[in-house]
Amino acid sequence: MKTFTGIAASAGYAVGPIHVISKRTIVPVRRTVPTKDIPRQIERFRKAIDKAKVEVSGLIERLSTELGPEEAEILSAQLLILEDEMVWDATLALIRLERINAEAAFARAVGDIASRFLEIEDEVFRERVNDIHDIEQRVLRAFNGDNTGELELPQVPSVVAARNLTPSDTAVLGRDNVLGFIMDEGGSTSHVAILARSIGVPAIVGLKSVVGGLSTGQEVAVDGEEGHLHLDPDQELIQEFRRHQKLAGVTNEKLAGLRDLDAVTPDGHRVHMMANIEFPVEVDEALARGAEGIGLLRTEYLFFMLHDIPSEDQQVELYSDMVKGMGGRSVVFRTLDVGGDKISDYLGATREYNPFLGWRGIRFLLANRPLFKTQLRAICRAAVHGPVKIMFPMITGVGELREAKAVLSEALAELESEGLEHVADLPVGLMIETPSAVLTSDKLARECDFFSIGSNDLIQYTLAMDRGNARVSYLYQPLHPAILRSIRQTVRAAHEAGIWVGLCGEMGSETRLAEVLLGLGLDEISLHGAALPKIKQVIRWTTYEDAVQLVDHLCNLATAEEANTYLAEFIARRKAARFAAQAATSKKTASPEKDHS
Amino acid sequence: MKTAQAKVSDPVGFHLRAAGRIVKLTKTFTSEVTIRYNGRSANAKSIMGLASLAAEFGTSVDIEVEGTDEDQALQQLIHLIEVELAHPENLE
Numbered sequence: 090m091k092t093f094t095g096i097a098a099s100a101g102y103a104v105g106p107i108h109v110i111s112k113r114t115i116v117p118v119r120r121t122v123p124t125k126d127i128p129r130q131i132e133r134f135r136k137a138i139d140k141a142k143v144e145v146s147g148l149i150e151r152l153s154t155e156l157g158p159e160e161a162e163i164l165s166a167q168l169l170i171l172e173d174e175m176v177w178d179a180t181l182a183l184i185r186l187e188r189i190n191a192e193a194a195f196a197r198a199v200g201d202i203a204s205r206f207l208e209i210e211d212e213v214f215r216e217r218v219n220d221i222h223d224i225e226q227r228v229l230r231a232f233n234g235d236n237t238g239e240l241e242l243p244q245v246p247s248v249v250a251a252r253n254l255t256p257s258d259t260a261v262l263g264r265d266n267v268l269g270f271i272m273d274e275g276g277s278t279s280h281v282a283i284l285a286r287s288i289g290v291p292a293i294v295g296l297k298s299v300v301g302g303l304s305t306g307q308e309v310a311v312d313g314e315e316g317h318l319h320l321d322p323d324q325e326l327i328q329e330f331r332r333h334q335k336l337a338g339v340t341n342e343k344l345a346g347l348r349d350l351d352a353v354t355p356d357g358h359r360v361h362m363m364a365n366i367e368f369p370v371e372v373d374e375a376l377a378r379g380a381e382g383i384g385l386l387r388t389e390y391l392f393f394m395l396h397d398i399p400s401e402d403q404q405v406e407l408y409s410d411m412v413k414g415m416g417g418r419s420v421v422f423r424t425l426d427v428g429g430d431k432i433s434d435y436l437g438a439t440r441e442y443n444p445f446l447g448w449r450g451i452r453f454l455l456a457n458r459p460l461f462k463t464q465l466r467a468i469c470r471a472a473v474h475g476p477v478k479i480m481f482p483m484i485t486g487v488g489e490l491r492e493a494k495a496v497l498s499e500a501l502a503e504l505e506s507e508g509l510e511h512v513a514d515l516p517v518g519l520m521i522e523t524p525s526a527v528l529t530s531d532k533l534a535r536e537c538d539f540f541s542i543g544s545n546d547l548i549q550y551t552l553a554m555d556r557g558n559a560r561v562s563y564l565y566q567p568l569h570p571a572i573l574r575s576i577r578q579t580v581r582a583a584h585e586a587g588i589w590v591g592l593c594g595e596m597g598s599e600t601r602l603a604e605v606l607l608g609l610g611l612d613e614i615s616l617h618g619a620a621l622p623k624i625k626q627v628i629r630w631t632t633y634e635d636a637v638q639l640v641d642h643l644c645n646l647a648t649a650e651e652a653n654t655y656l657a658e659f660i661a662r663r664k665a666a667r668f669a670a671q672a673a674t675s676k677k678t679a680s681p682e683k684d685h686s
Numbered sequence: 687m688k689t690a691q692a693k694v695s696d697p698v699g700f701h702l703r704a705a706g707r708i709v710k711l712t713k714t715f716t717s718e719v720t721i722r723y724n725g726r727s728a729n730a731k732s733i734m735g736l737a738s739l740a741a742e743f744g745t746s747v748d749i750e751v752e753g754t755d756e757d758q759a760l761q762q763l764i765h766l767i768e769v770e771l772a773h774p775e776n777l778e
Contacts, residue, residue: 166706169733176734205738220702221734442772 090323095271095296097316099285102333103269104322108247109305110254115229119193130184133232134191140231141224142171167224175202192232199225243267248309250300254281269293269311271318273300285313286619293318344622348379352614352625358633360607362625363419363615365593369407372414375618379625382419384615385480385541385593386411388464389426398460404467412475419476421541421615422468423520424461424493426450426482445549450483450520455492465500472512480541484519487532494536520593522546527575534586541615542579544594548572567596568652573609573644580610591615601660603627605643608636630667687752692764696771699743704771705736711766717753719763730763 122130149164170176179198184191199221206218243249243266253274267290270281275294285292291313299318303309310322310330319326352360363384364375375383391399391407399407412420427449454461468479481493494517504511521527522543534540544567549555551571554564566572576592583590591613596602598620606614607628614624639659643652696704700723712719712730719730721739728735730749741747747767751760 162703162706165710166702166733169706169709173734174729174732202734202738206740442769444773 090326091320093296093299093318093320095293095299095316095318096275097313098275098282098294099270099290099292099313101269101289101291101311101313101337102330103248103291103311103313104327104330104334105268105308106245106247106306107250107271107303107309108241108243108266109300109303110241110249110251115226115233117190117192117196117229117232120190122188122190124188127185127188130191130194131181134180134184134195137191137195137228137231138171141228142168144227144231145171145224163220167220167227170221170224171228192229195228195232196225247305248311250303250309252300269313271296271300271309271311273298344626347622347625347629348377350379350625350629352628354607354628354631354633354636356632356634358607360611360628361591361613362621363421363591363593363613364618364621365615366411366618369411369414371618372411376415378618378621380418380618380621382421382476383411383415384421384591384613386420386422387426388422388424392425392427401463401467401470404464405470408467408471409474412471412477415475417475419478421478421480421518423480423482424451424454424464424468427453445546445555451481451489451493452483454481455489455496458496461493462496462500462503465497466504466509466511469501469504469511469513469515470509472515473510477512478516478518478539480539481517481519482543483522483546484533485523485525486529487536490519490533490536518588520546521579521590522550524551524575527551527579530579530582531585534582534588537588539588540579540583540590541613542576542590542592542594542611544572544576544592544596547575547594551575566649567599567602568605568643568656569649570644570646570652573605573640573652576609576611577640577644584610589613598624600624600627601656604631604636604639604659605656607631607633608638608640610637631663687750688756688760689748689750690760690764691746691748692767693746694741694743694771695768697743699745700736700739700741700747702733702737705733707771708736708763708766709733711762712759715751715753715755715759717751717756717759719759720750722748722750 145164145168149168176195176198179201180191180195183189183194183197187194203218203221203225206221246266246268248269248271249267250271251273253272254270269290270285270292272281272292272294273296275281282292282294291311293311293313293316296318303320308321310319310326312319312330322330352362354360361381361384362379363382364371364378364380365385365387366372366375366383367387367389372383391404408422448456465479468477471477479497481490484490484493497517501511501513505513516538518537518539518541519526519533520543521530521533521540523546526533527547530540548565548567548569552564552566552569554561580590589612592606592611593615597606597614597616600620600623603614603624604627616624639656643655646652646655694700698704700708708721709731720727721730721736721741722728723739723741723745726739728739730736739747749760749763749767751763753759
């Protein structure tokens with residue numbers, strides 16, 4: 090048995106044979122063609138290129154919302170290769186001068202160029218040869234007139250293994266016979282990771298060059314919790330994995346049973362559990378997981394999806410559908426939060442050296458008032474279908490809040506004078522995601538109806554760390570005393586002013602942090618639907634008193650490391666106590682039966 | 687004809703994606719654009735040509751532009767190479 094470690098991209102356990110996805114490589118046979126056949130070869134080349142172009146453009150279009158920026162860039166670079174003069178000149182020259190068939194000429198032309206890349210002593214450049222190889226193969230398939238080169242799908246339940254899977258590959262794969270994924274490339278946000286999480290199978294990515302050496306049929310055990318891949322697992326390990334799978338099944342059933350229960354601690358403290366959503370289709374999932382409402386509705390999707398500024402009516406329609414879908418439960422609309430990592434050219438945003446400190450969130454909205462006002466009008470109009478709240482992103486102080494509210498007043502006055510049906514007195518809140526908002530939270534709280542703490546950005550701004558930068562990403566420390574104190578200060582300011590405060594960042598979906606968030610006194614946690622039942626479970630078996638004591642202690646520790654250790658010990662102690670209590674109750678119920686026998 | 691130097695701001699240099707962005711820009715101009723680096727030159731409208739220059743981060747490339755829109759082309763190209771390449775392109 091051999092064990093490899095990659096990036097755990099989707100939780101769960103799987104045991105089974107692997108199914109290696111490798112695309113068949115076409116190596117064209119070189120033929121000499123008669124001189125009179127040369128024009129026909131050139132025509133075949135043009136047609137194959139055109140066909141490949143149509144395919145790639147189609148892929149870009151079809152997957153525009155799902156592609157990561159990197160994948161999209163690579164596909165568009167591949168389009169440019171198809172038009173590249175070096176490729177064309179070399180191919181045409183080979184056809185004319187050496188009188189060889191078009192596919193062989195093309196393959197050699199590309200091969201010559203690729204070999205130049207291989208001479209470059211730089212890993213990144215060498216990897217680019219793979220992209221060139223991909224597009225070369227697509228053209229060669231087009232010559233054959235075959236659209237396949239398509240994937241061989243697993244015929245028996247298997248762990249799908251590949252060097253890399255493109256979005257189109259995963260779309261073709263679907264979920265049939267897929268026990269899990271292992272991949273040499275990719276990170277936790279790659280397409281495969283997202284697919285695996287959505288169909289509920291484990292995935293390990295970033296295994297470097299492990300998958301390359303595997304073949305279909307080999308037995309593996311995939312540990313999606315820790316990112317371990319065991320090759321040829323022994324019986325003992327297989328049994329252990331089966332136990333894990335069974336346990337996970339039982340846990341899921343138990344958690345599903347929680348759906349209609351409230352998140353109330355044994356000592357009667359209630360926390361509202363809401364879902365973060367972005368896409369209309371997520372409404373049903375949120376309800377299925379037992380969300381009491383939508384704590385964060387990101388509206389960027391609509392803007393990006395249309396690749397244009399959506400009209401007020403379009404927005405009203407989409408927002409209304411989501412509000413209706415929630416059937417009377419609260420929906421918090423966050424106004425457009427572009428900028429930072431979500432730049433959009435057609436919105437007039439430009440690239441900046443320091444995008445996270447630049448023109449984003451409320452700054453962008455206040456500079457684009459017509460767009461901002463249109464969105465506010467649409468939200469107020471959609472609010473006739475259910476309880477809606479408005480939330481402003483990236484507020485750094487009271488001035489911005491007042492300005493934003495002034496735009497809202499204008500929007501309402503317009504709707505009133507135009508006689509359009511709307512709701513005028515929607516609760517207005519703001520995101521607490523900058524240190525300045527934390528420090529002025531007492532002032533902000535007097536001029537709004539609620540707060541929602543955006544912990545991802547709050548951590549990033551408070552600890553001055555860019556999460557996308559691998560060298561400093563270790564500083565993503567939710568338990569850093571500065572973060573805990575910031576949240577506590579915000580909660581206290583909100584409660585003193587008599588308003589509620591929630592949290593809607595990734596901290597909300599980390600099981601180990603549930604007791605901490607409870608103890609911080611948050612009224613609401615809004616999180617990704619999948620994590621909701623687990624967090625609710627923790628809240629239901631933790632007393633508020635214990636959680637408050639825990640947080641008091643954590644806030645007084647010196648470092649995040651100390652806090653991590655203390656929390657881990659706290660959780661272990663509580664687990665042990667819970668097991669002991671469970672054992673005691675099961676003994677009590679079991680003993681009378683014993684007496685009878 | 688106009689010439690200038692530009693410092694490569696892309697953290698991984700002129701790889702395929704950076705080259706693609708340069709090509710997309712230069713194709714919007716009618717001028718001929720040539721980029722030289724390390725004794726080699728490439729047509730800036732060819733992605734493969736540019737990528738095979740393998741110009742590294744922080745080094746300077748020579749740009750040569752000739753045509754009716756050469757001023758504008760040069761100016762925008764310098765901005766792309768020196769500033770915009772530092773950040774990933776967002777196709778949305």
